[in-house]
Amino acid sequence: CLEVLLNTESTNSYLLEKSSDHMGKRYAVLAEKQESGRGRRGRTWVSPFGKNIYLSMLWSFSGGIGSLEGLSLVIAIAVERALAELGVNDAKLKWPNDVYLDHKKLAGILLEVSGEYSGHCQVVIGIGLNIKLSAHDAESIDQPWAQLSEYLGGVDRNTIAATMINHLIKAIEQFDKQGFESFKGYWTERDAFFNKEVDLILPHLTRSGIAKGVNGKGELLLQTEKGLESINAGELSLRLK
Ligand code: ATP
Structure with missing residues:
Protein backbone atom coordinates (compact mmCIF):
# COMPACT_ATOMS: atom_id res chain seq x y z
CA CYS A 1 0.00 0.00 0.00
CA LEU A 2 1.29 3.50 -0.86
CA GLU A 3 -0.22 6.64 0.62
CA VAL A 4 0.59 10.19 -0.53
CA LEU A 5 0.09 13.05 1.92
CA LEU A 6 0.02 16.76 1.27
CA ASN A 7 1.50 17.59 4.63
CA THR A 8 2.49 15.73 7.77
CA GLU A 9 4.60 16.27 10.90
CA SER A 10 7.03 13.60 9.71
CA THR A 11 6.46 10.60 7.48
CA ASN A 12 8.25 8.40 10.06
CA SER A 13 6.02 9.66 12.89
CA TYR A 14 2.95 9.07 10.69
CA LEU A 15 3.90 5.43 10.14
CA LEU A 16 5.01 4.89 13.74
CA GLU A 17 1.49 5.85 14.80
CA LYS A 18 -0.09 3.51 12.27
CA SER A 19 2.34 0.66 12.79
CA SER A 20 0.22 -1.39 15.19
CA ASP A 21 -2.64 -1.48 12.64
CA HIS A 22 -0.29 -2.84 10.00
CA MET A 23 1.67 -5.56 11.79
CA GLY A 24 3.52 -7.71 9.30
CA LYS A 25 2.46 -5.57 6.32
CA ARG A 26 4.47 -3.36 4.01
CA TYR A 27 3.22 0.18 3.85
CA ALA A 28 4.78 3.25 2.26
CA VAL A 29 4.01 6.93 2.64
CA LEU A 30 5.21 9.93 0.67
CA ALA A 31 4.60 13.53 1.66
CA GLU A 32 4.86 16.84 -0.17
CA LYS A 33 6.07 18.50 2.99
CA GLN A 34 7.07 17.66 6.56
CA GLU A 35 6.32 20.18 9.30
CA SER A 36 9.01 18.69 11.55
CA GLY A 37 11.15 16.36 9.49
CA ARG A 38 13.51 14.49 11.78
CA GLY A 39 17.06 13.21 11.57
CA ARG A 40 18.95 11.12 14.09
CA ARG A 41 19.49 12.33 17.66
CA GLY A 42 16.59 14.78 17.50
CA ARG A 43 18.14 16.70 14.62
CA THR A 44 16.00 18.32 11.94
CA TRP A 45 15.59 17.28 8.31
CA VAL A 46 14.76 20.46 6.36
CA SER A 47 11.58 19.53 4.47
CA PRO A 48 9.96 22.37 2.48
CA PHE A 49 6.86 21.92 0.30
CA GLY A 50 6.61 20.52 -3.13
CA LYS A 51 9.86 19.49 -4.79
CA ASN A 52 11.65 16.89 -2.68
CA ILE A 53 11.10 13.33 -1.57
CA TYR A 54 10.06 12.46 1.96
CA LEU A 55 9.43 8.74 2.02
CA SER A 56 8.87 6.25 4.82
CA MET A 57 8.28 2.52 4.58
CA LEU A 58 7.01 0.14 7.23
CA TRP A 59 8.72 -3.24 7.02
CA SER A 60 8.66 -6.43 9.08
CA PHE A 61 11.93 -8.30 9.40
CA SER A 62 12.05 -12.00 10.13
CA GLY A 63 14.58 -11.69 12.99
CA GLY A 64 14.75 -9.60 16.16
CA ILE A 65 16.43 -6.21 16.54
CA GLY A 66 19.86 -7.89 16.39
CA SER A 67 19.14 -8.94 12.80
CA LEU A 68 18.99 -5.27 11.72
CA GLU A 69 22.75 -4.74 11.87
CA GLY A 70 23.82 -3.04 8.67
CA LEU A 71 20.29 -2.09 7.59
CA SER A 72 20.96 1.67 7.46
CA LEU A 73 23.88 1.03 5.10
CA VAL A 74 21.68 -1.13 2.89
CA ILE A 75 19.10 1.67 2.63
CA ALA A 76 21.83 4.09 1.56
CA ILE A 77 22.95 1.54 -1.05
CA ALA A 78 19.38 1.25 -2.38
CA VAL A 79 19.19 5.05 -2.79
CA GLU A 80 22.57 5.06 -4.56
CA ARG A 81 21.39 2.27 -6.90
CA ALA A 82 18.22 4.19 -7.73
CA LEU A 83 20.32 7.26 -8.55
CA ALA A 84 22.57 5.15 -10.78
CA GLU A 85 19.54 3.79 -12.65
CA LEU A 86 18.36 7.37 -13.18
CA GLY A 87 21.77 8.31 -14.62
CA VAL A 88 23.60 9.76 -11.61
CA ASN A 89 26.59 7.46 -11.30
CA ASP A 90 28.96 9.03 -8.83
CA ALA A 91 27.01 9.13 -5.59
CA LYS A 92 29.07 8.10 -2.56
CA LEU A 93 28.07 6.45 0.70
CA LYS A 94 28.97 7.87 4.08
CA TRP A 95 28.87 5.51 7.04
CA PRO A 96 26.45 4.70 8.52
CA ASN A 97 23.59 6.05 6.47
CA ASP A 98 24.11 9.02 4.18
CA VAL A 99 24.24 9.50 0.42
CA TYR A 100 26.60 12.17 -0.86
CA LEU A 101 27.19 13.90 -4.20
CA ASP A 102 30.40 15.90 -4.60
CA HIS A 103 31.04 15.67 -0.82
CA LYS A 104 27.66 17.18 -0.05
CA LYS A 105 24.73 15.50 1.65
CA LEU A 106 21.91 14.60 -0.76
CA ALA A 107 19.87 12.19 1.32
CA GLY A 108 19.43 11.31 4.97
CA ILE A 109 18.08 8.09 6.45
CA LEU A 110 16.33 7.53 9.75
CA LEU A 111 15.46 4.03 11.00
CA GLU A 112 13.07 3.59 13.91
CA VAL A 113 11.96 0.28 15.37
CA SER A 114 8.22 0.36 15.92
CA GLY A 115 7.70 -3.02 17.56
CA GLU A 116 8.64 -6.64 18.00
CA TYR A 117 6.18 -9.53 17.70
CA SER A 118 6.67 -13.30 17.63
CA GLY A 119 10.33 -13.08 16.69
CA HIS A 120 9.71 -10.43 14.04
CA CYS A 121 10.76 -6.84 14.17
CA GLN A 122 8.83 -3.98 12.61
CA VAL A 123 10.83 -1.00 11.40
CA VAL A 124 10.00 2.39 9.94
CA ILE A 125 12.55 3.30 7.29
CA GLY A 126 12.61 7.02 6.50
CA ILE A 127 14.43 8.76 3.65
CA GLY A 128 14.66 12.44 2.82
CA LEU A 129 16.11 13.25 -0.60
CA ASN A 130 16.69 16.74 -1.93
CA ILE A 131 15.57 17.45 -5.46
CA LYS A 132 15.34 21.24 -5.25
CA LEU A 133 15.75 23.55 -2.27
CA SER A 134 15.63 27.34 -2.31
CA ALA A 135 18.45 29.31 -0.70
CA HIS A 136 15.95 30.33 1.95
CA ASP A 137 14.97 26.69 2.66
CA ALA A 138 18.59 25.71 3.02
CA GLU A 139 19.62 28.52 5.38
CA SER A 140 19.31 26.31 8.43
CA ILE A 141 21.27 23.33 7.06
CA ASP A 142 24.53 23.35 8.98
CA GLN A 143 26.60 21.23 6.60
CA PRO A 144 27.22 21.14 2.82
CA TRP A 145 24.14 19.84 1.00
CA ALA A 146 23.35 18.71 -2.54
CA GLN A 147 20.19 18.70 -4.67
CA LEU A 148 19.39 16.29 -7.47
CA SER A 149 18.13 19.01 -9.85
CA GLU A 150 21.76 20.01 -10.44
CA TYR A 151 22.63 16.51 -11.63
CA LEU A 152 19.48 15.27 -13.32
CA GLY A 153 17.41 17.26 -15.79
CA GLY A 154 13.90 16.38 -16.89
CA VAL A 155 13.14 13.38 -14.70
CA ASP A 156 9.88 13.77 -12.83
CA ARG A 157 9.53 13.21 -9.11
CA ASN A 158 7.16 10.25 -9.49
CA THR A 159 9.78 8.40 -11.53
CA ILE A 160 12.45 9.18 -8.95
CA ALA A 161 10.21 8.01 -6.10
CA ALA A 162 9.15 4.83 -7.93
CA THR A 163 12.75 3.98 -8.81
CA MET A 164 13.76 4.45 -5.19
CA ILE A 165 10.92 2.29 -3.88
CA ASN A 166 11.78 -0.51 -6.34
CA HIS A 167 15.43 -0.52 -5.29
CA LEU A 168 14.49 -0.35 -1.62
CA ILE A 169 12.24 -3.39 -1.90
CA LYS A 170 14.92 -5.40 -3.74
CA ALA A 171 17.72 -4.42 -1.36
CA ILE A 172 15.68 -4.96 1.81
CA GLU A 173 14.53 -8.40 0.62
CA GLN A 174 18.15 -9.35 -0.08
CA PHE A 175 19.18 -8.02 3.35
CA ASP A 176 16.43 -9.95 5.11
CA LYS A 177 17.59 -13.20 3.46
CA GLN A 178 21.38 -12.74 3.41
CA GLY A 179 22.26 -9.98 5.89
CA PHE A 180 24.71 -7.17 5.29
CA GLU A 181 27.64 -9.42 4.34
CA SER A 182 26.34 -9.68 0.76
CA PHE A 183 26.49 -5.87 0.38
CA LYS A 184 29.94 -5.33 1.87
CA GLY A 185 31.88 -5.25 -1.39
CA TYR A 186 29.37 -2.88 -2.99
CA TRP A 187 29.60 -0.50 -0.01
CA THR A 188 33.40 -0.51 -0.01
CA GLU A 189 33.57 0.50 -3.69
CA ARG A 190 31.44 3.57 -3.00
CA ASP A 191 32.64 4.42 0.52
CA ALA A 192 33.18 8.20 0.61
CA PHE A 193 35.71 7.99 3.46
CA PHE A 194 37.71 4.87 2.61
CA ASN A 195 41.36 5.33 3.66
CA LYS A 196 40.66 8.90 4.79
P1 ATP B 1 25.65 13.51 10.07
O1 ATP B 1 25.13 14.04 8.78
O2 ATP B 1 26.31 14.53 10.90
O3 ATP B 1 26.36 12.22 9.96
P2 ATP B 1 23.26 12.26 10.88
O4 ATP B 1 23.48 11.14 9.93
O5 ATP B 1 22.95 11.91 12.28
O6 ATP B 1 24.47 13.23 11.01
P3 ATP B 1 20.77 12.90 9.77
O7 ATP B 1 19.95 12.46 10.87
O8 ATP B 1 20.87 12.04 8.55
O9 ATP B 1 22.21 13.25 10.28
O10 ATP B 1 20.31 14.34 9.26
C1 ATP B 1 20.28 15.49 10.06
C2 ATP B 1 21.36 16.46 9.63
O11 ATP B 1 21.40 16.61 8.22
C3 ATP B 1 21.05 17.88 10.14
O12 ATP B 1 21.58 18.08 11.41
C4 ATP B 1 21.69 18.77 9.08
O13 ATP B 1 23.07 18.92 9.32
C5 ATP B 1 21.54 17.98 7.82
N1 ATP B 1 20.32 18.33 7.04
C6 ATP B 1 19.08 18.69 7.49
N2 ATP B 1 18.23 18.84 6.47
C7 ATP B 1 18.92 18.58 5.33
C8 ATP B 1 18.59 18.56 3.97
N3 ATP B 1 17.35 18.80 3.52
N4 ATP B 1 19.59 18.24 3.09
C9 ATP B 1 20.84 17.95 3.49
N5 ATP B 1 21.21 17.94 4.79
C10 ATP B 1 20.26 18.24 5.70
Missing part, protein backbone atom coordinates in the same frame (compact mmCIF):
# COMPACT_ATOMS: atom_id res chain seq x y z
CA GLU A 197 41.57 10.39 8.14
CA VAL A 198 38.35 10.92 10.05
CA ASP A 199 36.98 12.12 13.35
CA LEU A 200 34.29 10.00 14.89
CA ILE A 201 32.06 12.21 16.94
CA LEU A 202 30.65 10.55 20.03
CA PRO A 203 28.25 12.33 22.40
CA HIS A 204 31.09 13.40 24.75
CA LEU A 205 34.32 12.83 22.89
CA THR A 206 35.91 12.54 19.50
CA ARG A 207 37.98 9.60 18.27
CA SER A 208 40.32 9.93 15.32
CA GLY A 209 41.70 7.38 12.92
CA ILE A 210 41.78 6.18 9.34
CA ALA A 211 38.53 4.78 7.95
CA LYS A 212 39.07 1.27 6.58
CA GLY A 213 35.60 0.49 5.29
CA VAL A 214 33.13 -1.80 7.03
CA ASN A 215 32.99 -5.40 8.24
CA GLY A 216 30.29 -7.98 7.47
CA LYS A 217 28.01 -6.51 10.13
CA GLY A 218 28.21 -3.00 8.68
CA GLU A 219 30.40 -1.75 11.53
CA LEU A 220 32.96 0.93 10.73
CA LEU A 221 36.58 -0.26 10.70
CA LEU A 222 38.75 2.46 12.19
CA GLN A 223 42.54 2.22 12.28
CA THR A 224 43.63 3.91 15.51
CA GLU A 225 46.75 3.79 17.66
CA LYS A 226 45.14 0.77 19.38
CA GLY A 227 44.84 -1.18 16.12
CA LEU A 228 41.85 -1.89 13.88
CA GLU A 229 38.68 -1.23 15.86
CA SER A 230 35.14 -2.07 14.73
CA ILE A 231 32.59 0.52 15.68
CA ASN A 232 28.86 0.03 15.86
CA ALA A 233 26.74 2.76 14.25
CA GLY A 234 24.67 3.69 17.28
CA GLU A 235 24.37 7.43 17.38
CA LEU A 236 27.71 8.36 15.89
CA SER A 237 28.63 10.88 13.22
CA LEU A 238 31.67 10.76 11.02
CA ARG A 239 33.54 13.84 9.77
CA LEU A 240 36.52 14.20 7.47
CA LYS A 241 39.52 15.58 9.33
Whole structure:
Protein backbone atom coordinates (compact mmCIF):
# COMPACT_ATOMS: atom_id res chain seq x y z
CA CYS A 1 0.00 0.00 0.00
CA LEU A 2 1.29 3.50 -0.86
CA GLU A 3 -0.22 6.64 0.62
CA VAL A 4 0.59 10.19 -0.53
CA LEU A 5 0.09 13.05 1.92
CA LEU A 6 0.02 16.76 1.27
CA ASN A 7 1.50 17.59 4.63
CA THR A 8 2.49 15.73 7.77
CA GLU A 9 4.60 16.27 10.90
CA SER A 10 7.03 13.60 9.71
CA THR A 11 6.46 10.60 7.48
CA ASN A 12 8.25 8.40 10.06
CA SER A 13 6.02 9.66 12.89
CA TYR A 14 2.95 9.07 10.69
CA LEU A 15 3.90 5.43 10.14
CA LEU A 16 5.01 4.89 13.74
CA GLU A 17 1.49 5.85 14.80
CA LYS A 18 -0.09 3.51 12.27
CA SER A 19 2.34 0.66 12.79
CA SER A 20 0.22 -1.39 15.19
CA ASP A 21 -2.64 -1.48 12.64
CA HIS A 22 -0.29 -2.84 10.00
CA MET A 23 1.67 -5.56 11.79
CA GLY A 24 3.52 -7.71 9.30
CA LYS A 25 2.46 -5.57 6.32
CA ARG A 26 4.47 -3.36 4.01
CA TYR A 27 3.22 0.18 3.85
CA ALA A 28 4.78 3.25 2.26
CA VAL A 29 4.01 6.93 2.64
CA LEU A 30 5.21 9.93 0.67
CA ALA A 31 4.60 13.53 1.66
CA GLU A 32 4.86 16.84 -0.17
CA LYS A 33 6.07 18.50 2.99
CA GLN A 34 7.07 17.66 6.56
CA GLU A 35 6.32 20.18 9.30
CA SER A 36 9.01 18.69 11.55
CA GLY A 37 11.15 16.36 9.49
CA ARG A 38 13.51 14.49 11.78
CA GLY A 39 17.06 13.21 11.57
CA ARG A 40 18.95 11.12 14.09
CA ARG A 41 19.49 12.33 17.66
CA GLY A 42 16.59 14.78 17.50
CA ARG A 43 18.14 16.70 14.62
CA THR A 44 16.00 18.32 11.94
CA TRP A 45 15.59 17.28 8.31
CA VAL A 46 14.76 20.46 6.36
CA SER A 47 11.58 19.53 4.47
CA PRO A 48 9.96 22.37 2.48
CA PHE A 49 6.86 21.92 0.30
CA GLY A 50 6.61 20.52 -3.13
CA LYS A 51 9.86 19.49 -4.79
CA ASN A 52 11.65 16.89 -2.68
CA ILE A 53 11.10 13.33 -1.57
CA TYR A 54 10.06 12.46 1.96
CA LEU A 55 9.43 8.74 2.02
CA SER A 56 8.87 6.25 4.82
CA MET A 57 8.28 2.52 4.58
CA LEU A 58 7.01 0.14 7.23
CA TRP A 59 8.72 -3.24 7.02
CA SER A 60 8.66 -6.43 9.08
CA PHE A 61 11.93 -8.30 9.40
CA SER A 62 12.05 -12.00 10.13
CA GLY A 63 14.58 -11.69 12.99
CA GLY A 64 14.75 -9.60 16.16
CA ILE A 65 16.43 -6.21 16.54
CA GLY A 66 19.86 -7.89 16.39
CA SER A 67 19.14 -8.94 12.80
CA LEU A 68 18.99 -5.27 11.72
CA GLU A 69 22.75 -4.74 11.87
CA GLY A 70 23.82 -3.04 8.67
CA LEU A 71 20.29 -2.09 7.59
CA SER A 72 20.96 1.67 7.46
CA LEU A 73 23.88 1.03 5.10
CA VAL A 74 21.68 -1.13 2.89
CA ILE A 75 19.10 1.67 2.63
CA ALA A 76 21.83 4.09 1.56
CA ILE A 77 22.95 1.54 -1.05
CA ALA A 78 19.38 1.25 -2.38
CA VAL A 79 19.19 5.05 -2.79
CA GLU A 80 22.57 5.06 -4.56
CA ARG A 81 21.39 2.27 -6.90
CA ALA A 82 18.22 4.19 -7.73
CA LEU A 83 20.32 7.26 -8.55
CA ALA A 84 22.57 5.15 -10.78
CA GLU A 85 19.54 3.79 -12.65
CA LEU A 86 18.36 7.37 -13.18
CA GLY A 87 21.77 8.31 -14.62
CA VAL A 88 23.60 9.76 -11.61
CA ASN A 89 26.59 7.46 -11.30
CA ASP A 90 28.96 9.03 -8.83
CA ALA A 91 27.01 9.13 -5.59
CA LYS A 92 29.07 8.10 -2.56
CA LEU A 93 28.07 6.45 0.70
CA LYS A 94 28.97 7.87 4.08
CA TRP A 95 28.87 5.51 7.04
CA PRO A 96 26.45 4.70 8.52
CA ASN A 97 23.59 6.05 6.47
CA ASP A 98 24.11 9.02 4.18
CA VAL A 99 24.24 9.50 0.42
CA TYR A 100 26.60 12.17 -0.86
CA LEU A 101 27.19 13.90 -4.20
CA ASP A 102 30.40 15.90 -4.60
CA HIS A 103 31.04 15.67 -0.82
CA LYS A 104 27.66 17.18 -0.05
CA LYS A 105 24.73 15.50 1.65
CA LEU A 106 21.91 14.60 -0.76
CA ALA A 107 19.87 12.19 1.32
CA GLY A 108 19.43 11.31 4.97
CA ILE A 109 18.08 8.09 6.45
CA LEU A 110 16.33 7.53 9.75
CA LEU A 111 15.46 4.03 11.00
CA GLU A 112 13.07 3.59 13.91
CA VAL A 113 11.96 0.28 15.37
CA SER A 114 8.22 0.36 15.92
CA GLY A 115 7.70 -3.02 17.56
CA GLU A 116 8.64 -6.64 18.00
CA TYR A 117 6.18 -9.53 17.70
CA SER A 118 6.67 -13.30 17.63
CA GLY A 119 10.33 -13.08 16.69
CA HIS A 120 9.71 -10.43 14.04
CA CYS A 121 10.76 -6.84 14.17
CA GLN A 122 8.83 -3.98 12.61
CA VAL A 123 10.83 -1.00 11.40
CA VAL A 124 10.00 2.39 9.94
CA ILE A 125 12.55 3.30 7.29
CA GLY A 126 12.61 7.02 6.50
CA ILE A 127 14.43 8.76 3.65
CA GLY A 128 14.66 12.44 2.82
CA LEU A 129 16.11 13.25 -0.60
CA ASN A 130 16.69 16.74 -1.93
CA ILE A 131 15.57 17.45 -5.46
CA LYS A 132 15.34 21.24 -5.25
CA LEU A 133 15.75 23.55 -2.27
CA SER A 134 15.63 27.34 -2.31
CA ALA A 135 18.45 29.31 -0.70
CA HIS A 136 15.95 30.33 1.95
CA ASP A 137 14.97 26.69 2.66
CA ALA A 138 18.59 25.71 3.02
CA GLU A 139 19.62 28.52 5.38
CA SER A 140 19.31 26.31 8.43
CA ILE A 141 21.27 23.33 7.06
CA ASP A 142 24.53 23.35 8.98
CA GLN A 143 26.60 21.23 6.60
CA PRO A 144 27.22 21.14 2.82
CA TRP A 145 24.14 19.84 1.00
CA ALA A 146 23.35 18.71 -2.54
CA GLN A 147 20.19 18.70 -4.67
CA LEU A 148 19.39 16.29 -7.47
CA SER A 149 18.13 19.01 -9.85
CA GLU A 150 21.76 20.01 -10.44
CA TYR A 151 22.63 16.51 -11.63
CA LEU A 152 19.48 15.27 -13.32
CA GLY A 153 17.41 17.26 -15.79
CA GLY A 154 13.90 16.38 -16.89
CA VAL A 155 13.14 13.38 -14.70
CA ASP A 156 9.88 13.77 -12.83
CA ARG A 157 9.53 13.21 -9.11
CA ASN A 158 7.16 10.25 -9.49
CA THR A 159 9.78 8.40 -11.53
CA ILE A 160 12.45 9.18 -8.95
CA ALA A 161 10.21 8.01 -6.10
CA ALA A 162 9.15 4.83 -7.93
CA THR A 163 12.75 3.98 -8.81
CA MET A 164 13.76 4.45 -5.19
CA ILE A 165 10.92 2.29 -3.88
CA ASN A 166 11.78 -0.51 -6.34
CA HIS A 167 15.43 -0.52 -5.29
CA LEU A 168 14.49 -0.35 -1.62
CA ILE A 169 12.24 -3.39 -1.90
CA LYS A 170 14.92 -5.40 -3.74
CA ALA A 171 17.72 -4.42 -1.36
CA ILE A 172 15.68 -4.96 1.81
CA GLU A 173 14.53 -8.40 0.62
CA GLN A 174 18.15 -9.35 -0.08
CA PHE A 175 19.18 -8.02 3.35
CA ASP A 176 16.43 -9.95 5.11
CA LYS A 177 17.59 -13.20 3.46
CA GLN A 178 21.38 -12.74 3.41
CA GLY A 179 22.26 -9.98 5.89
CA PHE A 180 24.71 -7.17 5.29
CA GLU A 181 27.64 -9.42 4.34
CA SER A 182 26.34 -9.68 0.76
CA PHE A 183 26.49 -5.87 0.38
CA LYS A 184 29.94 -5.33 1.87
CA GLY A 185 31.88 -5.25 -1.39
CA TYR A 186 29.37 -2.88 -2.99
CA TRP A 187 29.60 -0.50 -0.01
CA THR A 188 33.40 -0.51 -0.01
CA GLU A 189 33.57 0.50 -3.69
CA ARG A 190 31.44 3.57 -3.00
CA ASP A 191 32.64 4.42 0.52
CA ALA A 192 33.18 8.20 0.61
CA PHE A 193 35.71 7.99 3.46
CA PHE A 194 37.71 4.87 2.61
CA ASN A 195 41.36 5.33 3.66
CA LYS A 196 40.66 8.90 4.79
CA GLU A 197 41.57 10.39 8.14
CA VAL A 198 38.35 10.92 10.05
CA ASP A 199 36.98 12.12 13.35
CA LEU A 200 34.29 10.00 14.89
CA ILE A 201 32.06 12.21 16.94
CA LEU A 202 30.65 10.55 20.03
CA PRO A 203 28.25 12.33 22.40
CA HIS A 204 31.09 13.40 24.75
CA LEU A 205 34.32 12.83 22.89
CA THR A 206 35.91 12.54 19.50
CA ARG A 207 37.98 9.60 18.27
CA SER A 208 40.32 9.93 15.32
CA GLY A 209 41.70 7.38 12.92
CA ILE A 210 41.78 6.18 9.34
CA ALA A 211 38.53 4.78 7.95
CA LYS A 212 39.07 1.27 6.58
CA GLY A 213 35.60 0.49 5.29
CA VAL A 214 33.13 -1.80 7.03
CA ASN A 215 32.99 -5.40 8.24
CA GLY A 216 30.29 -7.98 7.47
CA LYS A 217 28.01 -6.51 10.13
CA GLY A 218 28.21 -3.00 8.68
CA GLU A 219 30.40 -1.75 11.53
CA LEU A 220 32.96 0.93 10.73
CA LEU A 221 36.58 -0.26 10.70
CA LEU A 222 38.75 2.46 12.19
CA GLN A 223 42.54 2.22 12.28
CA THR A 224 43.63 3.91 15.51
CA GLU A 225 46.75 3.79 17.66
CA LYS A 226 45.14 0.77 19.38
CA GLY A 227 44.84 -1.18 16.12
CA LEU A 228 41.85 -1.89 13.88
CA GLU A 229 38.68 -1.23 15.86
CA SER A 230 35.14 -2.07 14.73
CA ILE A 231 32.59 0.52 15.68
CA ASN A 232 28.86 0.03 15.86
CA ALA A 233 26.74 2.76 14.25
CA GLY A 234 24.67 3.69 17.28
CA GLU A 235 24.37 7.43 17.38
CA LEU A 236 27.71 8.36 15.89
CA SER A 237 28.63 10.88 13.22
CA LEU A 238 31.67 10.76 11.02
CA ARG A 239 33.54 13.84 9.77
CA LEU A 240 36.52 14.20 7.47
CA LYS A 241 39.52 15.58 9.33
P1 ATP B 1 25.65 13.51 10.07
O1 ATP B 1 25.13 14.04 8.78
O2 ATP B 1 26.31 14.53 10.90
O3 ATP B 1 26.36 12.22 9.96
P2 ATP B 1 23.26 12.26 10.88
O4 ATP B 1 23.48 11.14 9.93
O5 ATP B 1 22.95 11.91 12.28
O6 ATP B 1 24.47 13.23 11.01
P3 ATP B 1 20.77 12.90 9.77
O7 ATP B 1 19.95 12.46 10.87
O8 ATP B 1 20.87 12.04 8.55
O9 ATP B 1 22.21 13.25 10.28
O10 ATP B 1 20.31 14.34 9.26
C1 ATP B 1 20.28 15.49 10.06
C2 ATP B 1 21.36 16.46 9.63
O11 ATP B 1 21.40 16.61 8.22
C3 ATP B 1 21.05 17.88 10.14
O12 ATP B 1 21.58 18.08 11.41
C4 ATP B 1 21.69 18.77 9.08
O13 ATP B 1 23.07 18.92 9.32
C5 ATP B 1 21.54 17.98 7.82
N1 ATP B 1 20.32 18.33 7.04
C6 ATP B 1 19.08 18.69 7.49
N2 ATP B 1 18.23 18.84 6.47
C7 ATP B 1 18.92 18.58 5.33
C8 ATP B 1 18.59 18.56 3.97
N3 ATP B 1 17.35 18.80 3.52
N4 ATP B 1 19.59 18.24 3.09
C9 ATP B 1 20.84 17.95 3.49
N5 ATP B 1 21.21 17.94 4.79
C10 ATP B 1 20.26 18.24 5.70
